[in-house]
Amino acid sequence: MPSILLPQMVKIPEQYQRYIYPFSKPMLRTSPSFSRIEQVTTIPGCRVCSIVNIAEKETEISHYHKNKSITLQVTLQGRISTGTSTLDKGGYNLIRINAGHHKLLLAPGVNEFMQFDISPALLQELLPDSPFIHKKGNDHPAGVSNRKLMKLIAQIRQTPVTDGIQQLKLYTQITELIITAIIPLQTSPKNMIMNNPHHELITNIQTYINDNLHKPISLSQLAGIYYISESKLKQDFKKYLNSSVQAYLQEQRMQKALKMLQHSDNDITMIATEVGYTNVSSFNREFRKHYACSPKEVRIGS
Known part of the structure; x- marks a missing residue:
């Protein structure tokens, strides 16, 4: 046909x-x-x-x-x-x-x-x-x-x-x-997926990042905690997540901030602290860069 x-x-x-x-x-x-x-x-x-x-x-x-x-x-x-x-x-x-x-x-x-x-x-x-x-x-x-x-x-x-x-x-x-x-x-x-030790390690690191978004997190710190070289960590992160550690960390921080703006009454300064920003101006700038609108605009629209 x-x-x-x-x-x-x-x-x-x-x-x-x-x-x-x-x-x-x-x-x-x-x-x-x-x-x-x-x-x-x-x-x-x-x-x-x-x-x-x-x-x-x-x-x-x-x-x-x-x-x-x-x-x-x-x-x-x-x-x-x-x-x-x-x-x-x-x-x-x-x-x-x-x-x-x-x-x-x-x-x-x-x-x-x-x-x-x-x-x-x-x-x-x-x-x-x-x-x-x-x-x-x-x-x-x-x-x-x-x-x-x-x-x-x-x-x-x-x-x-x-x-x-x-x-x-x-x-x-x-x-x-x-x-x-x-x-x-x-x-x-x-x-159901078969267990893969490298995939499992990256999943554990993801969990650590998601549970500690309020803290400073670096590639060297993660490598030390999980007894893996920085180069291997970067390689596996790219393989399984198609992302760098820093890009993933930033994405999770922005997603958590968005959810808190939409579903909580916490003020913007507190939300910035919860996702690892000690300076609210830096948080506002990164949020606008990520979502093309300010945290205040999201709060008003929610």
Whole structure:
């Protein structure tokens, strides 16, 4: 069956408006027998697509994937097949996609799904013990959408990114959805990861960092505590987390600060101290650099 290439329309006709959501600008591609509405947004480490395909008959389409990713697909309506797996309404799966062209087989009617292209670094950050980070092969672990998952999808689609506050809100929703979807998949016996001493060491170091964000932490200090050379620590951190120790430390400090701003009444000076800053001006500067808005703006918007 030949793949379909569609021209893009600038104005979205009225009959397609019910498939459009506020979270991003829509793109419509159409032919006499097939239409595709696509909306795309991104957060650091994840590209999110809402896709609606309307086909008069069974249709095969070709799409291009720019980067290699771990992709979470959630089918909301219809049936979608990638050739190696099939998803009916309410199903979702996790697949490893390489860069390049890929084919999708659509059943007749309306086929609607969400696709989350997750970088290994983000997955490692959210679920450091996940077996899917380094797992190879063609397994497609699958699950069934629950009420929480569907609620998060609805929230994501209804969140327009108009400023830094909304961007943070969207980031929180998407990362919560990723965790909600993946945790049930990785708890089945066939997906449990074998213990690796180097991976276990890095996991222990992550725990130490997360428990001591209020303290000064350095590469040499960590190497001394865990009896590992600085060069080996840097190498393993890069291998398992795709990050430097300093970048990981900074990310955890900023995430903890964000959660405290959103969910506690602590003043900004106290929050700065809790995440390792003795100077609140330095904290404000680094927070704005990280999230493109100030701690005060987050507090007002929460």
